Amino acid sequence: MKAVANTSSKTTSIRTALFIGVMTICSLTIIVSMLTSTLQDIKQQRAALINELQSYANIIAFNARASFADANKTILATAAGYTDERNNIYNDYAHIEENRLRSFEAVPMLHNIHIYRMRQSTGELVLYSIYNARGIGPYPAQLENVAAYTEPQQTDNYIELSQEIRLNDQLAGYVFIRASQQELQNYIQNRVLVDVLIVVCALIVVYVLSRKLEQRFTNPIHKLMHLVQRVAKDKDYHLRAEQNSIEEFNVFGKALNTMLDKIERQLIRQQQTEAEMRELSQILEQKVSDRTDALKSSNQELLNTLATLHQYQNQIVETEKMASLGQMVAGVAHEVNTPIGLGVTASTLLQDKLAEIDHAYHAKKLTSSQLERFLNESKENLAIIYRNLERAASLISSFKQVAVDQSNDSQxxxxxxxxxxxxxxxxxxxxxxxxxxxxxxxxxxxxxxxxxxxxxxxxxxxxxxxxxxxxxxxxxxxxxxxxxxxxxxxxxxxxxxxxxxxxxxxxxxxxxxxxxxxxxxxxxxxxxxxxxxxxxxxxxxxxxxxxxxxxxxxxxxxxxxxxxxxxxx
Missing domain, CATH: 3.30.565.10 (Histidine kinase-like ATPase, C-terminal domain)
Structure with a gap:
């Protein structure tokens, strides 16, 4: 019952789905169209604003370049050799340039204009002229960052850009402009307001048309649903769907009538075959019971055979391990025989030499040369015996360690x-x-x-x-x-x-x-x-x-x- 309740809560009527679908498609289409148009217009307006500011910057840079050139000519003509004299000349021309900049009071969006001059002797930038719009405070000098504003940058509600001033193909300074985007913001707000009004009006029209379209399609569907519900509830397969003015629903009604005809004929055949199926089911159950008993017997024999096979396999594996260890024992025994045989031979030889020395000693025929030779040979034989016994001990120790490791599974x-x-x-x-x-x-x-x-x-x-x-x-x-x-x-x-x-x-x-x-x-x-x-x-x-x-x-x-x-x- 819980599963049915959950499924029902997620369903919706075709009337609601059709209405929501039409409204959604039209709304998205209108909103996306208006949004795309608005964004494109705003982008063009912002590009036009930047182009206008760059034009102003080019004009100011042209005037500043002329001012720089006139100042340089005056300095050459007066042969001003001192720094103070040159600075006074630049200051005079800077005042002239500031008077020119006041002409931009007619452009309200221009809040701050800076002109920077580069000292040829040190390559440093100095503030040359400045313009601040009425009611707008001064803006800090951008001596270190002015070069970065050759690409326009937007900060908060302002656009900042700079333009190089070149004199004889050499960098002589920069023009820096800081302009307000308030006019652009006002235009954007007005444009958005107009777009919202257009979208609302369009959605109202879409709503009215969607309701008309919904009734056109859902009324025939309700009739067909009522027919299907009666057939499912009363099991009355004599009912038939009426003709409809909409071709698709008319085709669906004919298909439903054909299905009802087939169901009615199928029910008659089903009643005839049910009796035959009951008889066949009884026969089949008896056969399945007999085959199940036979299969259980075969499975038990197979399990017994598999257990025996696993037992034999484990025995063969253990036999293989013991055969490997036995083969190793035989090899090591053969290997140990060699040094032990050499040690026995050397000890026998030493024993014979010792008997000769003992006989010569008791016969009082022992000479110093014979004793020296016996000592040398004894050292060699003892060295042979020691080396071979040590070799045998090493072989036995290694074999013992390997054998212990093979029989021990501890870590x-x-x-x-x-x-x-x-x-x-x-x-x-x-x-x-x-x-x-x-x-x-x-x-x-x-x-x-x-x-x-x-x-x-x-x-x-x-x-x-x-x-x-x-x-x-x-x-x-x-x-x-x-x-x-x-x-x-x-x-x-x-x-x-x-x-x-x-x-x-x-x-x-x-x-x-x-x-x-x-x-x-x-x-x-x-x-x-x-x-x-x-x-x-x-x-x-x-x-x-x-x-x-x-x-x-x-x-x-x-x-x-x-x-x-x-x-x-």
């Missing part, structure tokens, strides 16, 4: 350069079999607070992905890892110059089980795992770009906490 402070180097060291068994070069660009001493485990797994998966998919066995590829900090976000860019990714699978590269090495060692879960780590563990964003034959570029952006002691480069 902690980490040195990015050290983290990348530990990942590369843990992958050394895989990398040393190739001739690939890895370039790392990372600010020295960059310490961030994030999840190093996720970053470790991302780097390992990206590097292993390049080794498996990007390069052939004999390739000498390039892998780039760069880290930049922008605000409180870390941007990690990984790239290689390998074979790239075909266009067909580039858009699905992060989907599970998508691989270019199906049956050749690729599971299709590496980049899917990377995507999950970036978006879920690091709460970041990842983008992938690749061109077939031109390598890949992966940009990872994630939020971090930057420590204040970082040395950013």
């Amino acid at each position: 902690r402070s980490v040195n990015m350069t050290q983290l990348i180097n530990e990942v590369l060291l843990s992958l050394r068994p895989n990398l040393k079999k190739t001739r690939h070069q890895i370039t790392v660009e990372c600010p020295t001493g960059l310490v961030i607070e994030s999840k190093p485990g996720a970053i470790n797994q991302i780097l390992i998966n990206l590097i292993m992905n390049s080794l498996i998919h990007a390069f052939d066995a004999n390739d000498q590829g390039e892998i780039g890892i760069s880290v930049k900090i922008s605000g409180n976000r870390c941007q990690l860019c990984y790239s290689d110059n390998g074979s790239g990714v075909p266009e067909a699978i580039k858009k699905r590269i992060f989907d599970p089980f998508v691989t270019t090495k199906r049956g050749e060692g690729g599971s299709g879960l590496g980049l899917h795992l990377v995507y999950n780590l970036v978006t879920q563990a690091l709460n970041g964003k990842i983008s992938f770009d690749s061109t077939l034959g031109a390598g890949v570029k992966v940009l990872i952006d994630f939020p971090v906490i930057i420590h204040s002691n970082n040395n950013k480069k």
